[in-house]
Amino acid sequence: MSKFYTVSATLIKAAALAFTLVFTQSANAKPLNIDVGEFTLDNGMKVVVIPDHRAPVVTHMVWYKVGAADEENGKSGIAHFLEHLLFKGTKKIASGEFSKIVARNGGQDNAFTHLDYTGYFQRISKDRLEMVMEMEADRMQNLILTDKDIKTERDVVKEERRTRTDNKPSRLLSEQMSAALYTAHPYGIPIIGWMAEVAKLTRQDALEFYRKYYTPSNAILVVAGDVTAGQVKELAQKHYGVLKNTATPGPRVRTKEPKPIVERRIIMRDKRVSSPYVMREYLAPSYGTAKGNEALALDILTEILGSGTTSRMYKKLVVKDKVAVSTGSWYSGDQMDYGTFGFYAVPASGGDLNGLEKHIDAVIGDVLANGVSQQELDRARKVLQAETVYLLDSQSSLARVFGRALVVGMSVDDVINWDDRLNSVTVQDIKNAAAKVLQIRRSVTGFLMKPQSTKKTETN
Amino acid sequence: MKIFSIVVSLFAVLIAFTTASRAIEIQEVKSDSGVTAWLVEDHSIPLIAMKFSFNGGAATDPLDKTGLSEFLSGMLDEGADDLTSAQFQAAINDNSIKLGFSASQHRFDGSLQTLSVNRDIAFSLLAKALTAPRFDKAPLERVRRQFLVSIKQDKEKPRTISTRAWLKTMVGKDHPYARPRSGTEAGINAINANDLRDKAKKIFTRQSLHVAVTGDIDAKTLKQVLDQLFGSLPEKSDIAPVIEADVFSQPKIQVIDRDIPQSIVQFGHKGIKRKDKDFVTAYVLFNIFGSGQFGSRLMEEVREKRGLSYSAYATLYPLRRAGLIFGSAATVNARVGETVQVIKDEFKRMAEDGPTQVELDNAIAYLTGAYALRFDSNSKIAGQLLANMKLDLGIDYIKRRNSLISAVTLVDVKRVAKRLLHADQLVFTIVGKPKNLAATSN
Numbered sequence: 047m048s049k050f051y052t053v054s055a056t057l058i059k060a061a062a063l064a065f066t067l068v069f070t071q072s073a074n075a076k077p078l079n080i081d082v083g084e085f086t087l088d089n090g091m092k093v094v095v096i097p098d099h100r101a102p103v104v105t106h107m108v109w110y111k112v113g114a115a116d117e118e119n120g121k122s123g124i125a126h127f128l129e130h131l132l133f134k135g136t137k138k139i140a141s142g143e144f145s146k147i148v149a150r151n152g153g154q155d156n157a158f159t160h161l162d163y164t165g166y167f168q169r170i171s172k173d174r175l176e177m178v179m180e181m182e183a184d185r186m187q188n189l190i191l192t193d194k195d196i197k198t199e200r201d202v203v204k205e206e207r208r209t210r211t212d213n214k215p216s217r218l219l220s221e222q223m224s225a226a227l228y229t230a231h232p233y234g235i236p237i238i239g240w241m242a243e244v245a246k247l248t249r250q251d252a253l254e255f256y257r258k259y260y261t262p263s264n265a266i267l268v269v270a271g272d273v274t275a276g277q278v279k280e281l282a283q284k285h286y287g288v289l290k291n292t293a294t295p296g297p298r299v300r301t302k303e304p305k306p307i308v309e310r311r312i313i314m315r316d317k318r319v320s321s322p323y324v325m326r327e328y329l330a331p332s333y334g335t336a337k338g339n340e341a342l343a344l345d346i347l348t349e350i351l352g353s354g355t356t357s358r359m360y361k362k363l364v365v366k367d368k369v370a371v372s373t374g375s376w377y378s379g380d381q382m383d384y385g386t387f388g389f390y391a392v393p394a395s396g397g398d399l400n401g402l403e404k405h406i407d408a409v410i411g412d413v414l415a416n417g418v419s420q421q422e423l424d425r426a427r428k429v430l431q432a433e434t435v436y437l438l439d440s441q442s443s444l445a446r447v448f449g450r451a452l453v454v455g456m457s458v459d460d461v462i463n464w465d466d467r468l469n470s471v472t473v474q475d476i477k478n479a480a481a482k483v484l485q486i487r488r489s490v491t492g493f494l495m496k497p498q499s500t501k502k503t504e505t506n
Numbered sequence: 507m508k509i510f511s512i513v514v515s516l517f518a519v520l521i522a523f524t525t526a527s528r529a530i531e532i533q534e535v536k537s538d539s540g541v542t543a544w545l546v547e548d549h550s551i552p553l554i555a556m557k558f559s560f561n562g563g564a565a566t567d568p569l570d571k572t573g574l575s576e577f578l579s580g581m582l583d584e585g586a587d588d589l590t591s592a593q594f595q596a597a598i599n600d601n602s603i604k605l606g607f608s609a610s611q612h613r614f615d616g617s618l619q620t621l622s623v624n625r626d627i628a629f630s631l632l633a634k635a636l637t638a639p640r641f642d643k644a645p646l647e648r649v650r651r652q653f654l655v656s657i658k659q660d661k662e663k664p665r666t667i668s669t670r671a672w673l674k675t676m677v678g679k680d681h682p683y684a685r686p687r688s689g690t691e692a693g694i695n696a697i698n699a700n701d702l703r704d705k706a707k708k709i710f711t712r713q714s715l716h717v718a719v720t721g722d723i724d725a726k727t728l729k730q731v732l733d734q735l736f737g738s739l740p741e742k743s744d745i746a747p748v749i750e751a752d753v754f755s756q757p758k759i760q761v762i763d764r765d766i767p768q769s770i771v772q773f774g775h776k777g778i779k780r781k782d783k784d785f786v787t788a789y790v791l792f793n794i795f796g797s798g799q800f801g802s803r804l805m806e807e808v809r810e811k812r813g814l815s816y817s818a819y820a821t822l823y824p825l826r827r828a829g830l831i832f833g834s835a836a837t838v839n840a841r842v843g844e845t846v847q848v849i850k851d852e853f854k855r856m857a858e859d860g861p862t863q864v865e866l867d868n869a870i871a872y873l874t875g876a877y878a879l880r881f882d883s884n885s886k887i888a889g890q891l892l893a894n895m896k897l898d899l900g901i902d903y904i905k906r907r908n909s910l911i912s913a914v915t916l917v918d919v920k921r922v923a924k925r926l927l928h929a930d931q932l933v934f935t936i937v938g939k940p941k942n943l944a945a946t947s948n
Contacts, residue, residue, distance in 0.1 A: 098882075099550075100548065100550060100882065100883075101878060101881055101882040102878065103878055103879055103882050133800070142800060142810055144800075145799065145800040145801065146800055146801040146868070149799060149800070149801060149868065149871075149872040149876075150867075150868040150871045150872055150875075151871070151875060152871060152872060152874065152875010152876045152877075152878070152879075153875070153876065153879075154876060154879060169879050170875075170879075171875060171878060197813070198810065198811065198812065198813035199813065200813070201812075201813025201814070202809055202813045202815075202816055203816075204838070205768065205813070205814070205815050205816045205836065205837060205838065206816040208767050208768035208836070208838060209768060209816050209817075209836050212766075212767045212768065213664060213766045213767065213768050213836075271882075317765065318662055318764070318765070318766070319662070320658045320659050320660075320661055320662035321655050321658050321659050354595075354599055355595045355599070356592075356595050356596050356599040356600075361592075364648065365591075365592070365644075365648065368648070368651070371648075371651050371652045371655045372652065372655075392655060394651050394655070395651070395654070395655075425599075425600055428600070428602070429599065429600070429602055432602030432621060433602070435551070435552060435553065435602075435621055436553065436602075436604075436619070438551045438553070439551060439553055439555075439883045439884050439885060440882075440883050441882060441883070
């Protein structure tokens with residue numbers, strides 16, 4: 047979810063790609079040959095500095111330790127709605143001016159809301175770093191919202207929901223699968239919110255949420271680019287360090303999932319479906335809750351089973367058996383309380399989803415019975431480690447990786463040492479992790495298909 | 507409006523950028539066989555990015571094999587020379603090489619990224635892909651199945667439906683641009699290995715080739731690589747010319763009925779091409795009018811004031827054989843009529859009054875200042891170089907570019923707004939169940 051999307055085919059492609067990256071290796075990075083600076087301001091705000099001196103620009107991000115999973119009952123979507131509203135005004139900045147000021151200083155800005163965090167960023171020439179810091183610090187405490195702001199922005203968010211979700215059967219199915227996977231924990235509620243609840247969000251709701259969570263001790267500053275830790279420290283002290291804490295958000299304790307005991311199946315029939323598919327998600331530990339090497343093992347497992355054309359699933363379902371045209375798996379381990387491990391396959395033709403599901407089950411059954419080979423483990427590990435080198439080419443991706451790790455409770459060292467820790471994963475770790483997670487009673491299986499009766503109802 | 511203690515002038519933005527561009531030193535590297543590349547050396551991280559482009563793309567695909575160029579782009583990493591598809595893919599994967607191809611209407615592009623330690627294997631795989639692709643039956647049939655499913659999916663995507671219908675109106679149903687670039691069912695079914703081989707032979711020539719490279723490689727090494735990759739390709743071939751489109755210039759509102767809660771509203775009319783003398787001015791104008799960022803006219807009127815759409819933009823769409831202007835928004839069915847009216851009003855208002863001096867100053871400050879953000883990674887720099895090569899802008903363009911933008915005056919931009927924007931010629935294509943709207947056709 048973000049404030050707006052920009053007009054660029056590359057960005058759209060990047061977004062599609064992000065699906066894979068985010069779900070397979072987001073919170074992870076290799077020994078980055080960079081000297082990451084880290085310190086904490088007196089008010090508790092953490093700061094991370096990632097030097098990249100190749101171009102005279104910086105990425106400035108503030109992450110808040112609050113996301114959609116921290117919302118009150120009945121107020122789904124408030125974290126994301128508030129993210130939009132932070133682009134309105136303060137005493138110093140007239141409503142709607144924030145992004146315009148950034149733009150006329152040659153910068154770009156945006157924001158994002160996830161289950162566990164909300165983040166704001168600007169990319170700008172390094173001599174404007176102080177300016178965006180001053181502006182970001184200002185809106186951490188001085189937001190002003192009018193009733194008119196609320197009314198139009200709520201309409202915008204409703205349109206955003208229609209664009210992202212309601213117009214797309216595949217997104218509706220994913221939303222329903224999450225709702226079924228999490229029977230009690232708030233990860234089951236969509237980040238953008240249920241439409242009926244979004245429609246009722248008020249100015250009061252937004253301000254209460256803002257006052258409860260937007261305070262320096264609940265924020266993390268990440269600056270990447272052509273700066274030194276010393277420079278950032280001085281500026282951060284001046285603009286963020288002087289802010290007083292206005293709230294104590296307290297520990298982030300969410301309702302735990304009861305022990306999963308039943309296999310769930312979701313069938314979505316929609317006449318807008320052109321090509322059906324099957325998807326399965328398992329409740330898994332995340333990096334935040336995993337024991338030992340579990341999360342690392344799951345990252346390697348998904349690389350082996352379902353990443354790209356050399357994965358087990360692609361080779362079996364697409365190349366050998368020809369029952370699918372595309373298939374894959376993912377592990378989202380970069381969340382606080384739970385991760386998910388998932389599979390999908392799109393049938394070649396006709397669309398016998400039950401048959402296709404059996405093929406997926408065969409791949410899963412094989413790994414449960416026989417584990418993976420040492421050779422597979424070594425190959426996958428090497429690929430994951432090489433990915434982190436590519437990360438060095440993008441200061442904004444680096445900033446995101448560190449920000450996301452820290453905001454869900456990991457440390458800078460966890461990120462930097464991820465590579466070494468991957469080296470400690472054994473085939474037994476992978477077999478154990480698979481046995482723990484890939485149990486049908488922990489899963490939801492979703493079918494996306496056309497309605498059974500194929501009567502033409504359209505008038506075209 | 508300086509509300510902050512840090513006062514920033516436009517002058518400072520320009521200074522900042524001059525420094526940025528100076529850091530980017532482009533070397534022109536010419537190989538023994540005459541292949542030329544632009545290189546930006548940077549040894550600070552162990553990665554190499556190469557982007558290249560040939561003339562000839564989807565617009566020259568045979569009518570009965572629509573989708574051939576895209577099909578070719580999907581087949582080049584499916585086995586070459588002594589490597590089967592599985593062996594080729596394993597080599598790519600195990601060495602963490604990122605290799606991809608794509609076809610646009612007039613060009614065929616490739617992109618290779620590799621860790622510098624895997625440089626030799628990466629270039630050797632690319633050389634095989636370009637000079638000896640196998641097109642074996644099994645991978646060919648698999649890729650065909652993938653295309654057929656993707657074509658089916660596209661038929662139900664509201665945005666794709668809308669864009670295709672709009673383009674068909676604008677260039678006429680018989681122009682190559684009106685064909686789906688990723689192919690038709692009949693076209694994809696008709697393609698065989700010989701077609702792919704012929705297409706590759708036609709496209710992969712040295713005359714039309716552009717190559718941009720950044721990262722951990724020096725000019726001497728690159729010279730050899732250029733010969734290894736492209737030296738054996740034929741000098742040139744005949745690519746069929748593409749006819750000029752007779753661009754539609756009447757107003758039209760087309761509604762395509764789909765049962766979705768939100769209508770896709772796409773719109774536009776005739777525009778200009780990249781070589782037009784007013785292009786740079788028009789580019790600045792469209793930043794003001796339709797960039798999709800806060801502050802742009804459409805975003806302010808459609809989204810910020812009325813909450814009609816999450817995104818609202820309009821952009822120059824300069825195809826080689828058709829200059830177009832294209833825009834998009836999406837709104838709940840009940841508010842389509844209002845959205846269409848606001849868009850028409852904004853076209854009219856901008857044509858009549860043009861932007862204000864403040865809007866122009868802001869746009870110039872943004873466009874010149876943000877240019878540096880396109881050069882903060884190896885792969886982005888390679889992309890920028892290649893784009894400039896394709897447009898024949900010259901090796902010094904990066905240094906000149908901001909002064910071109912800054913030279914645009916209010917008089918220019920008002921004149922170009924009047925020349926380009928025509929509310930009475932807008933063609934709307936709406937996919938959904940719009941209410942309160944009279945379509946002029948279905």
